[in-house]
Amino acid sequence: MKVSRKRKTLGAEEAVERLRAAGLRPTRQRVALAQLLGDAHRHISAEGLHREAGKAGMPVALATIYNTLHQFTEAKLLREVVVGSGRSYFDTNTGDHQHFYCEDDGTLIDIEGNAIEVAGVPTPPKGMAVDRVDVVVRVKRS
Amino acid sequence: MKVSRKRKTLGAEEAVERLRAAGLRPTRQRVALAQLLGDAHRHISAEGLHREAGKAGMPVALATIYNTLHQFTEAKLLREVVVGSGRSYFDTNTGDHQHFYCEDDGTLIDIEGNAIEVAGVPTPPKGMAVDRVDVVVRVKRS
DNA sequence: TCAACAGTTTGGAATCGTTCCAAACTAAAA
């Protein structure tokens, strides 16, 4: 049987506060999305969030979903994760961490930032500064 | 002034041999592309190779470019590198190495495989095996 | 309290990289 699991969403007030703190005007749509993204660590696509908003009875235009995801990313409320050339994922875990990526089903799984260590990164070319070091551990069904 | 630089391409015979060794039928188009990809380490997109083939007087249909790049990748003559969700790059360096990625202009720069070291990769989830560990050092103009 | 404005949302069209398709072509086998 299929076990249905409730996802922990945010209260509206909390969402509004979060948006204000990030300097974003708390519109109906942004509040709804901030609530849906909630607290738990998750990896979600634009299409996925669009669908969730619809199911939750607060439909939001797809263009707005994209706008919002990018604004949230800019505001460090989200982090964009690129693993394949197709779609991109947005990660509610903005802390230092890396990912397992399952090529078979497109799943992402967090790897704690303190678990993994990258050593020996050379000095970037003149005039460049390191922004972030991304590690993707590609796994396959064995 | 703009300095024009010659790129080292392969001889036709050498390209044919390489294709044969990889179990690929040496068609006119595949030989042309193998020649263009040549010996030097480079990062190229499908569109880029399509344009180069045209300029070199051996036009190849874009669909064939994609077919060929994927077949070459399958045959380990190339390696596919994903850095952004837009286009994907094909890397003539198939050895163990990683990349700097400049977000400003989309440039890729190799990092020797023996320079960088990733430690502490956790055991993959049950039933999964590590295929490859990709490190992308994102840099920005500073 | 409310007009005015800047910021935001919207549906739909447009873009873009990539894949699909079925017909024409060609390298290799017989």
Place this chain on the structure above:
DNA sequence: TTTTAGTTTGGAACGATTCCAAACTGTTGA
């Protein structure tokens, strides 16, 4: 040669994302 399986092709189709201009709505400050 012929045959055959594999390959190429242009153009249509696709899916994710972005663009657009019109409608809407938080916020401000009179």
